[in-house]
Amino acid sequence: MQNRDNNVKDRQSTILYVSMSPMDKNIDTFVASLGGVTDSHTGGLVPAVHMGVTHVLIPGEAAIGYARGGAVEGxxxxxxxxxxxxxxxxxxxxxxxxxxxxxxxxxxxxxxxxxxxxxxxxxxxxxxxxxxxxxxxxxxxxxxxxxxxxxxxxxxxxxxxxxxxxxxxxxxxxxxxxxxxxxxxxxxxxxxxxxxxxxxxxxxxxxxxxxxxxxxxxxxxxxxxxxxxxxxxxxxxxxxxxxxxxxxxxxxxxxxxxxxxxxxxRTLAVRMQRASASAMAIAEWLAAHQRVHTVHYPGLPGHPQFELASRQYGRGFGAMLSFRVSDSTCAAKITNATTVFRQSTSLGSTESLIEHRAMTEGEGTLCPDDLIRLSIGLEDPRDLIEDLRRAMS
Missing domain, CATH: 3.40.640.10 (Type I PLP-dependent aspartate aminotransferase-like (Major domain))
Known part of the structure; x- marks a missing residue:
């Protein structure tokens, strides 16, 4: 029984610890290493998955509790x-x-x-x-x-x-x-x-x-x-x-x-760096296009809150942008004509998405009916721009 109790304690002590203080390194370093995470029992650099719903109670030890409550220490x-x-x-x-x-x-x-x-x-x-x-x-x-x-x-x-x-x-x-x-x-x-x-x-x-x-x-x-x-x-x-x-x-x-x-x-920093840079390139290209009358992107100097965005943001201006064309019919044709951009809602994944936003929102929308929303992913920005160029021709 003594060996069993020791084994239980060993299992309970198989926890993950973070060697860095929160953000005492650049964000790229912090997320890539998950804060310097190490499995204290095995030395593994990848966190283990602990699927147990409930845990053995050990006299004199703090209870881990039931899974629905979450980890006591976070x-x-x-x-x-x-x-x-x-x-x-x-x-x-x-x-x-x-x-x-x-x-x-x-x-x-x-x-x-x-x-x-x-x-x-x-x-x-x-x-x-x-x-x-x-x-x-x-x-x-x-x-x-x-x-x-x-x-x-x-x-x-x-x-x-x-x-x-x-x-x-x-x-x-x-x-x-x-x-x-x-x-x-x-x-x-x-x-x-x-x-x-x-x-x-x-x-x-x-x-x-x-x-x-x-x-x-x-x-x-x-x-x-x-x-x-x-x-x-x-x-x-x-x-x-x-x-x-x-x-x-x-x-x-x-x-x-x-x-x-x-x-x-782990890849947040590199993904945002790439997607944000691509979004800026696409926003600049759209701003110069004759079919586009408005580009909504906080990184453009013409954006109404560009100076404020520059103060509040660091490392770029994000991967989301929208643009407006002549009317709802034109917006629908453009979104239907792209092949690299996927016509779908949501945002933040590896693939770039396009949608005719007012059509997505439906009745009662406050969105202009000629607005096209883009979520920029990790594709080559040249391919994304060429896709928009073909769709808008």
């Missing part, structure tokens, strides 16, 4: 996100939507939320339906108009400003620092959905944000083969409340999901 993915976004704590979820739902569950009935009015339509619908079911009041505001935000805030009632960086699909850039100041003055927290920005380009907490949301399905994973979400918080006291909600809802990441997500995260 999983490796969560510790990586603390380092990447510079927060006090992070939590992983089975999807970005479940992360958002968990946060909404922390608010008291009657609380007021100020939401970006020109953000991602599907997420906006999810949030508004969930808020209504919980008795929360949601007011949509153009968060790039800080005067409108100031008028919308209700001190003592507004629980959150819910921002998107940048807005999808027109890629407008809210002033995170200014929104943070307005929020603090009203006793309100600021959330930034940084799915499109990623920590590679911007760390919103450094600009004053209180909470960062990621649909990790997109760039953090980068391979289009799983759904996941993450919340990174500046206030460590929020962690336990969110863990309790996640446990009750059963929305913790599964071991295999997290393992795949960590594998994708």
């Amino acid at each position: 999983s490796l993915f969560e510790r990586m996100m603390v380092g990447l976004d510079g927060g006090a704590a992070a939590l992983g979820f089975v999807s970005g939507a479940s992360a958002a739902q968990a946060l909404l569950a922390t608010f008291a009935k009657g609380s007021h939320i100020v939401l970006e009015e020109r953000g991602y339509y599907e997420f906006r619908g999810i949030l508004m339906r969930a808020a209504e079911a919980r008795g929360l009041a949601v007011e949509t505001v153009d968060l790039c108009d800080t005067e409108a935000v100031a008028k919308a805030l209700r001190p003592g009632q507004t629980a959150l400003i819910w921002s998107e960086l940048p807005t999808n699909p027109e890629w407008r850039m809210p002033d995170i620092r200014r929104l943070s100041e307005l929020g603090r003055n009203a006793g309100t927290r600021l959330l930034v959905d940084a799915t499109a920005a990623t920590p590679y380009h911007c760390r919103p907490i450094e600009h004053g944000a209180d909470i960062v949301l990621h649909s990790a399905t997109k760039y953090l994973n980068g391979h289009g083969d799983l759904t996941a979400g993450a919340l990174v918080v500046a206030d460590p006291n929020l962690r336990e409340k969110l863990i309790a909600i996640r446990t009750e809802n059963g929305t913790v990441l599964s071991p295999m999901q997290e393992w795949l997500l960590l594998r994708g995260l």
Whole structure:
């Protein structure tokens, strides 16, 4: 029995540890090595997948607990996100939507939320339906108009400003620092959905944000083969409340999901570097094309918030852009004619996607009907430009 007990303790001590302090190296080094991860039992450089749902209780040892509650000390993915976004704590979820739902569950009935009015339509619908079911009041505001935000805030009632960086699909850039100041003055927290920005380009907490949301399905994973979400918080006291909600809802990441997500995260820096550089080249080419009258890309000097984007972003301006042509019919013809770009929704994977955005969103869309949205992947940018040239001829 003594040998058995020792073996159990050995299994329990087979944990992953990170040798680097969060972000004490460049982001490229941090993600490529997963913070210098090593399996303390085997010395392996690739994390193991531990599929156990429950664990043996050992007298005198801290209980690991039931899998639905998540790792007590935080999983490796969560510790990586603390380092990447510079927060006090992070939590992983089975999807970005479940992360958002968990946060909404922390608010008291009657609380007021100020939401970006020109953000991602599907997420906006999810949030508004969930808020209504919980008795929360949601007011949509153009968060790039800080005067409108100031008028919308209700001190003592507004629980959150819910921002998107940048807005999808027109890629407008809210002033995170200014929104943070307005929020603090009203006793309100600021959330930034940084799915499109990623920590590679911007760390919103450094600009004053209180909470960062990621649909990790997109760039953090980068391979289009799983759904996941993450919340990174500046206030460590929020962690336990969110863990309790996640446990009750059963929305913790599964071991295999997290393992795949960590594998994708290793290449975040090189993927964003390549895709962002390609997006800039494509945006510049589109801006000079006679069929295009508007290009939405924060890296172009003609973008309305170019100077702000330059202050808030580092290492490029992201891999998402949109452009407008003469009318809806023209937009549909272009999206139907591409062959390298795949006509599909979503973003953040290795392949480049194109969509006639208003057609995707359908009735009630706020998107211009001639807008084409591009998600730039890892193909050669010359092939992508040639594909657009052929489609637009």
